[in-house]
Amino acid sequence: MRDRKILILGAGLAGLSTAYFLEKRKITASVFEKEDFYGGLCRSYKIDGFTFDISGHLLHFRNKHSLSLIKSVLGNNLEKHKRKAYVYTFNRIIPYPFQLNFHYLPKEIFQECLSGFVKARNTGNGIKGDSFIDWSYYKFGRAITDYFMVPYNSKFWRFPLDKMHYKGIEKFIVIPGLRDVERSISGRNHKNFGYSAYFWYPKKGGIEKLVEGVARNIRSIHLNHEAKEVDLRKKIVKFRNGKEKEFDILVSTLPLPELSRILKGLPPGLKNEFDKLRWLSIVNINFSVDKNVYPGTHWIYFPDKDIPFFRVGFFHNFSSSLTPQNKGSMYVEVSYSGGNTPVSNIVTKVKNHLKKTGVIQNGIKIIRKSIDNIKYAYPIYDTNYGKSRSRILKFLSKNNIIACGRFGSWQYMSMEDVILGSKKLAARI
Structure with missing residues (x-):
């Protein structure tokens, strides 16, 4: 039986991690990247002695196996930090998260937030709807929602919150209990809350040291290979440099809207599902x-x-x-x-x-x-998200295309989520 031809589109964290875990299983996959460098958004660059990442890329671990894996890749070039974050609101800076530190606000705002939170926590009624606003009122009460959750998330998402689903987002938001808030108000709460309570970061070189460490274990990375067409019937990827590659399994980390533009033989009905993605x-x-x-x-x-x-x-x-x-x-x-x-x-x-x-x-x-x-x-987790994404992924799977990563699988994922998702994917191939 011949070896299966496994192609991976995209040499960002998801694509490289998938190839890395396949290599651990003695399976070689060829990674193709359109740029002349690998790493995607998980890169760093230097200007005048300063090293910059492309926004904040930090490692948060819920899973001890993830931490062990990253340590095996980065060795001693990894340092743990206890988060020190703040919120600028009401012309002052208060500790993050807002929902645990509103006692730093003017007295009337503090009392309003506290009474609203207590009422929300003591109400036995279930959530009234599945929008982000419904969920926030249910979890935090009206004042915390109106003073922070709505302003911040409206500004961040640039999308109507009453038309956005809370699932997929909630795990990234700190949800304290009544006792946590009481202890915080009294100054007795020294616990860090949330998935970002602690983070890890390379001691030197920026976040790209992570992808460099992963890439060192991959035998087949091809730069300057931008996919221009995926022929679903012939199972061939055509690249803009004139080259073509056959595949048995295609792992795509490309953003789904970008993938839809290069799929040859995409049914019109499914094209409509891609167009609904936000x-x-x-x-x-x-x-x-x-x-x-x-x-x-x-x-x-x-x-x-x-x-x-x-x-x-x-x-x-x-x-x-x-x-x-x-x-x-x-x-x-x-x-x-x-x-x-x-x-x-x-x-x-x-x-x-x-x-x-x-x-x-x-x-x-x-x-x-x-x-x-x-x-x-x-x-964006809008009202079309669930059905459209499900239909798209089902179609891709039927055509031996596996969606991978935050943009390939179209999910809000941390770096740890991406790495663990790639590991599970590699185990299924």
Whole structure:
């Protein structure tokens, strides 16, 4: 029996991880990447002695086997951090998460949030609907929802929250109990909550050291191979450089909307399902500055609708190796949807609000900036999501195409989720 021809489209974290786990099983897969580098969004680059990632890419582990795996790849080049994050709201900075630290707000706001949360927790009624807003009112009460959950998530998702499903998102949101809130108010709660309570990050080199470590174990990676057509009947992938490859199994990490454009023989009805998919895009702006700003702080959330960015993170607090001594660097994230890129004047607006909010204080000089436009950042869980995604994946599976990764399988996934998903996929092949 001849060896099966296994092709993987995309050499980001998902594609490389799948090839890595297949290699562990003595199965060779050929990875094809359209760019002249591998890593996808899990890359780092250097400018004037500063190392930048493409927005925040941190490793969070729920599974001890995931941590062991990453340690085997990165060796000693890995460091654990206890999250130190904040929320900028009501013209002040309070500890994250909001739903545990609203006692830092003005007294009347605090009392409103507390009474609403207590009422929500003590109400025995089930959730009234399956939208994000229904879920948030059910879990947190009206005040926390109105003061933080709605403003922040409306700003982040750029999509009507009453038309967005909460499933797929809820595991990334901190849901405290009454006792947790009471202990936090009294100052006795020293526990870190949420999946991001702790994170791991390379000591040196940025997040791309992870994909470099994975790629070292893969024998067949082909760069500058952009797929232009997948012939479903002949099981052939055609590339823009003129080459063709046959496959028995095709693992696709391409965003589903991009995959739909190159599938030859796609039924019209299924094309309609692809067209229903919605996603969130992000403009990420990296800044280097001449001072170490916000020492020890990892990131800050900004729910205020008048502030253009939703989050600012500080690279130099992930690893001191990412900046020259006594210098700082940060990433600033602005979301958009529907292809309406907010690039015009966005840098000026961002700079102005970094100063207004005190992130960049008087006397601090911006040395350099770089902009990354991330077209596919997060899939949106709207009312069409479940049925459309299910029909698409079923069709792909029937045609020996396996969808993989956040964009390939169209799920909100952490880096750990992507790695574990790739491991399960490789075990099935």
